[in-house]
Amino acid sequence: MISFSPTEDESAFVDVAQGFAKDVIRPMARDCENNRAVDAEIIAKAEEIGVASLEFPEHWDGLELPLISQAQMFQALSYGDLAVVQGLPGAGDAASIIRLDPESPVFDAYKKAGQRGVWPNVAFIDAFNKEEPWAEEMQINKNGNGYTLNGVSHPVRLGAEAEYVAVAAVDTDDEPVVLWLQNPPGGERWSVKAGDYRLGLLSAGLAKLQFDDAGIQADEVLAQGDEARELITQGQTRIRVLQAAKAVGLMEAALEYATEYTAERKAFGKVIAQFQGVSFKIAKMAIETRIVNHLVWDAATKVDAGKKDAVEASLRALYRAHRSSLFVTDAAVQMLGGHGFVDEFPVEKWARDAQAQAGLYGRGHDLITRRGERIVNEATGAKRGVLQ
Structure with missing residues (x-):
């Protein structure tokens, strides 16, 4: 029989998350929606309890929690307000990709940036399932040891202020590929098409990302093929x-x-x-x-x-x-x-x-x-x- 009873450590994490959700997130949720951004006070408290690093390994200064512990924490936090939780800065959905291959040199710059105190925003574009109509708008062409990326993504959370973009897709040769792009200061590797696409989650930084002949170097390719x-x-x-x-x-x-x-x-x-x-x-x-x-x-x-x-x-x-x-x-x-x-x-x-x-x-x-x-x-x- 499977037991879902939390351990003492899990209970402690969930208790902290529940208090944060009730006392901080819920009272400020409507203001965050009106401002289209998560309030700095909420972000500071989230950083204090390590919400952005739940998936990251310990040698990344992360908490490396089991998925069941994370599920309970995010469940507790979202009781406060889902949109606020979706707008908390950090790696977002890309954290799960990092968790699976943290030693890749592709992540070196991101790891250094985060260990200085704040994890930069990452937009995760999942265009792997070609049956999604919008996925066909993302074109990834092999270009030597790298790729060229064109097209527009579906709305992704944290996209409006993303400093990095992770892309999971299939290239024009039907080969799966995972890419990791950084936008340097003043860079224009992608453009942001922000908007209230679905009238909800307005604090989550939703945006479509447009790529026009964006060059992807070999050292930005996380994985290919199988x-x-x-x-x-x-x-x-x-x-x-x-x-x-x-x-x-x-x-x-x-x-x-x-x-x-x-x-x-x-x-x-x-x-x-x-x-x-x-x-x-x-x-x-x-x-x-x-x-x-x-x-x-x-x-x-x-x-x-x-x-x-x-x-x-x-x-x-x-x-x-x-x-x-x-x-x-x-x-x-x-x-x-x-x-x-x-x-x-x-x-x-x-x-x-x-x-x-x-x-x-x-x-x-x-x-x-x-x-x-x-x-x-x-x-x-x-x-x-x-x-x-």
């Missing part, structure tokens, strides 16, 4: 789990807020939580939240243990997290009635953030399709093995 394919697969798996964990934190916030509201608000002489339709919906919201929480923690433990089905577990967790977070946040808006659409109440913001989160990290149809393909491929491979 090595790149494996690196991307493992990196995507870790990223999915962490993003699903953040969605759980968002769901917990919406569930708690809606529950407290309906327990206090009265209609026709009694609190509205006593009406059957309301109580049933609250119960369904709670069930969905617990289901996703279990799937996320199960996936995290499988990744930490190196289980064969870890990739599938991550796809399942993120798919359900997106579906359930959309339901829970929308239901929270409905529970508040007309107040649900007023920005004095946080639920309308959370509903927008849930939509943006699902858009950034894979639509439900895409995730379930990838999971189905993996099941079929594994079954076909197993069958061939028996026949041989």
Whole structure:
């Protein structure tokens, strides 16, 4: 039997994250959204507790936490506000790529910059899955020992202020490749197309990145071929789990807020939580939240243990997290009635953030399709093995 009971160290980290989320992040979330940036006070506190270095190895001065510990921390932080957490500066999703190959000389400059006190922002462009329509807009051409990069990315978090860009893609020869680009001071290796692309996650620095004949040198190539394919697969798996964990934190916030509201608000002489339709919906919201929480923690433990089905577990967790977070946040808006659409109440913001989160990290149809393909491929491979 798998136990999800946290260790003492994990509990201590989560307690710190929960206090930070309630006391600092939640009260300042709306201001951060209005300013389209995370407040400096939040950033300073996040740096103090090491949020930016959870994935990094100890010899990078990182915490090198297991994925299950990180999932619990990000879940707790996102209870404060998902958009703020997505906008915290640092390596972002690229941290999972660094975790998997920290000795690569490609990262030397970034490592030195971070160990001076502040980890620079990294935008991670995942254009590896060609079935994504926008992925075809990224063209990577082999150029001697390097590459030439053209096209525009989908909106990525931290893109607006990124000093580095990590790209996971397939080149025009159908070879997987992982690239690591630095924009030197005053450099113009890419241009930023900022905007409110999905009306949510407005504190996360969302931006599309435009590349026009950007030259990639050989020492900026992290991996190619089968090595790149494996690196991307493992990196995507870790990223999915962490993003699903953040969605759980968002769901917990919406569930708690809606529950407290309906327990206090009265209609026709009694609190509205006593009406059957309301109580049933609250119960369904709670069930969905617990289901996703279990799937996320199960996936995290499988990744930490190196289980064969870890990739599938991550796809399942993120798919359900997106579906359930959309339901829970929308239901929270409905529970508040007309107040649900007023920005004095946080639920309308959370509903927008849930939509943006699902858009950034894979639509439900895409995730379930990838999971189905993996099941079929594994079954076909197993069958061939028996026949041989």
